[in-house]
Amino acid sequence: MSTGTEVSKKILRKFAFGPESSYGVYAAPSYLVPVVSGLPSQSFASIEDNSIVGVAHKSLPLQGVGSVSGSMSINADANTIVFFLEQLCGAAGVANVYTPELTHNSKSASICIPDAVNTNKYAGVVFNGFKFASQSDGKLVLSFDALSPIREVRDGSSFPSISVYPGVEFLHQHLGDDNDYGYVRLGDQSDELIDSDQIIIKSIEFGLNWNFALDSVNNQVQLQPQSGQAETTLSLQIAEHSNDTIKTWLDNRTKLQMSLNYYASSTAQLLVEIPNFIISEAKISEDDKAKIDITCIVGRNGIDTNYDNDNMEFNAPIRFTVTNS
């Protein structure tokens, strides 16, 4: 039975993200982002009626504080990734190098998602749980949890004007190529990483979580989320167990460094540098051809110029360099 009313369809959705110059003030976003899954959703706490008034029937609950949240994932591409790196680092890139702030993250974003019914707009959005993940035969996927205390706005606004469109998507296979432009290098901190430090991996995950938290006070709108203790994560699966170097590093709590370069082309690259970490777990898998599953604990790289690893002279636990032109 036709209702003559347009219906929301997944294939017709589009997502625009953009930075805010002032927290919580919606700024028309200009990055068209290739979202794979997830939608922000608004919810309200429910304050139950627990009064005893001599009858067995309850009254309706009252509406409590509101929040917007949603877990989302995107295909990382060379153009729109810069928006997310700025949010992840809490700082704008300098000459395309994105380094996380050392004390706090005060960045926020606006999101616009039209559907067939209305245009849904979100302001004051912060991101927890940034995680990059790629595995063989797959794309580099960035996932995150969006969070905001500010009410969702649904209206008839037009989709904002876009200035940054998705570019070349990064694939796991871009971590290795015949010319060694793409690579994964892992080694101890005695020397700079070089070609001979290359390893072959089936999968890798790395990310940064700022642990933003909402805080309700004497207002139905919660306070601006503040970042907490940041955590950087790293785990990977080496394709073949052919030597026990990893196990030795685990036993000796050897301080390590890693750099990986997703090389799609000379104008589409993502370099990730992790200067200082140890291996916390290394398991040989039970596959027919055994692999090694590695979990790491990542730390900062010293304080000020007193670097734990002099081969990478920055204090943040992770750093990104983007090439997109």
Next chain:
Amino acid sequence: MGLTLKHEKIAAFRQEKGKLASSAFQYGGSTIMSLGSGHAIPYTSISIGGSITTTTDDSIEGQAHKDIPILSGITAPMDSWEGNLRYQGMDRLLYWMFGWERPGTSPVSLGGGYYSHLYELDRYETEFLPYRSDEQTAIDYHATDRKNRYSVLGLKLGSNDYRYPFLICSGFSFSSEASGLLKWNAKGLAYREDRGNYNSATWTFENDVAGSSLIIPHHNLVASIGLIGGSLSTIGLKSVSVNVDKPQYSEQDSVSGLYNGEPVLSGQYETTISLLIARHSVDTYLSYRDSGSELCLKLVWTSGSYVFALYFPSVKIGESSISEDDVARNSINLIAGKPSSNPFSSDITGHTLIQNGSIYCVTKNKNNVNEMRRE
């Protein structure tokens, strides 16, 4: 020795005595209604059984091995009883679930051999107690009449009949989804499990109850929702689920002995509704959620002159979201509360609400007996 085959099971269900019952009935006593003709009730699954508790003696007697524990409790909980709802033959089950049908005015004659019943949740209690002064509306009311919400359930299981007397309802639900049937589900607590000959050979169905002629499909449903005092909108539901919790307190004491004492309504009812709108085409319900608007909702299944309907005079949307399906759906979770007025008065002409709770139920069928005063 007979085998217990699932397709040969029969359930029978009958209300315990309420009229002139003050001394004739006692929870856990010897007066238990017998099951027979017209008491069979169709169902799809049941989880009920006698249950004992034991207590171990931890005395130190110079032995490494303990003696066997002693019997310290007997009960018969019903975790789940489920069936496909029908327009006819379900009224005693519905009365047992809700606990109130106004004597004197329900059922209302509709003409043509059809009658309208209205069931409510008792606003004070579910125990075996006298009618309150404003509840004494039966034409043949007597001071020894009692509100009796207990039933006896019988199951034919192989060579024995199983009987569960003094069964109280502690919660119920209704659910249906597209291409499916309207299902009912109930949980409760019986006094004990009896095994013997309870005349299962005589357990027969009322006319039109067995078989699928009066079974209730999802596509008979018309769901309407809107602001109180405003016009209601009809919504297309992929699925609907209504759940009512009736917390019961039942424990042993030195008087009840091995068995539990009479269950007592120990808290307020919780009524929740989940709807899944098949296609997200308006943001109306997100707006209602955001503003905390007070709404009213009715779910009405109809086939000819037969009706099964649930009314929620005061609800709020607690949660609502849009799914990521290829064609987005809109899920709505509602909480029902105590209303200050009845926005559905024109739907229940001839009936009078007494209990004014978060949910009430109307059936229209050929049953001309008030279930609260049937026995």
